[in-house]
Amino acid sequence: DAGITQSPRHKVTETGTPVTLRCHQTENHRYMYWYRQDPGHGLRLIHYSYGVKDTDKGEVSDGYSVSRSKTEDFLLTLESATSSQTSVYFCAISTTGTLDNEKLFFGSGTQLSVL
Amino acid sequence: RKEVEQDPGPFNVPEGATVAFNCTYSNSASQSFFWYRQDCRKEPKLLMSVYSSGNEDGRFTAQLNRASQYISLLIRDSKLSDSATYLCAVNKHAGNMLTFGGGTRLMVKP
Numbered sequence: 001d002a003g004i005t006q007s008p009r010h011k012v013t014e015t016g017t018p019v020t021l022r023c024h025q026t027e028n029h030r031y032m033y034w035y036r037q038d039p040g041h042g043l044r045l046i047h048y049s050y051g052v053k054d055t056d057k058g059e060v061s062d063g064y065s066v067s068r069s070k071t072e073d074f075l076l077t078l079e080s081a082t083s084s085q086t087s088v089y090f091c092a093i094s095t096t097g098t099l100d101n102e103k104l105f106f107g108s109g110t111q112l113s114v115l
Numbered sequence: 116r117k118e119v120e121q122d123p124g125p126f127n128v129p130e131g132a133t134v135a136f137n138c139t140y141s142n143s144a145s146q147s148f149f150w151y152r153q154d155c156r157k158e159p160k161l162l163m164s165v166y167s168s169g170n171e172d173g174r175f176t177a178q179l180n181r182a183s184q185y186i187s188l189l190i191r192d193s194k195l196s197d198s199a200t201y202l203c204a205v206n207k208h209a210g211n212m213l214t215f216g217g218g219t220r221l222m223v224k225p
Binding site (some may be wrong): 033035040041042043046047048058059071090103104105106107109 | 119149150151157158159160204212213214215216217218224
């Protein structure tokens with residue numbers, strides 16, 4: 001257990017509304033990531049962070065923004081949710097302290113449904 | 116062509132069988148390779164890293180074939196508890212993010 005907590009675990013929202021997902025870690029790891037997982041696409045990286053206020057885009061960042069104001073919290077925001085953003089969202093941390101993602105640990109996931 | 120590809124399966128095998136999955140990757144500069152296991156409706160969990168020389172962990176053996184650009188996972192003496200989806204993960208080059216395959220589903224039957 002790498003001490004990662006995602007909230008909420010489930011969320012149903014309407015198209016056009018803003019949504020924020022939270023990832024909280026207790027072990028002070030530098031690198032944090034947000035992935036989405038969809039059938040036929042596997043896990044795809046949305047954004048990642050390499051320190052407080054240091055973030056960068058991943059493969060599928062359009063429509064998403066992130067913030068990291070504290071080491072322990074990494075927030076993912078959908079500014080105006082669309083049905084295509086219905087997915088399972090996983091937060092992850094890397095315990096190696098490098099960008100090579102070795103020993104990536106995932107949170108339990110957030111099932112988001114946009115109606 | 117996808118950067119990392121896996122046969123989605125499902126692979127249906129009886130208990131005790133040996134089963135192998137392959138995962139192909141497109142970037143010859145890739146340096147890091149991993150296998151993750153994901154149970155239904157759960158998060159992926161690191162199963163094992165894949166080293167150039169191959170590595171073994173109990174009933175699991177991972178191998179890398181750089182010439183043909185694929186990694187493999189061999190499971191011997193399959194158990195019911197091995198039923199899961201197995202994801203491979205590859206980075207594009209050193210210091211880069213991981214790209215995951217779509218996963219291969221394994222179902223071990225009594």
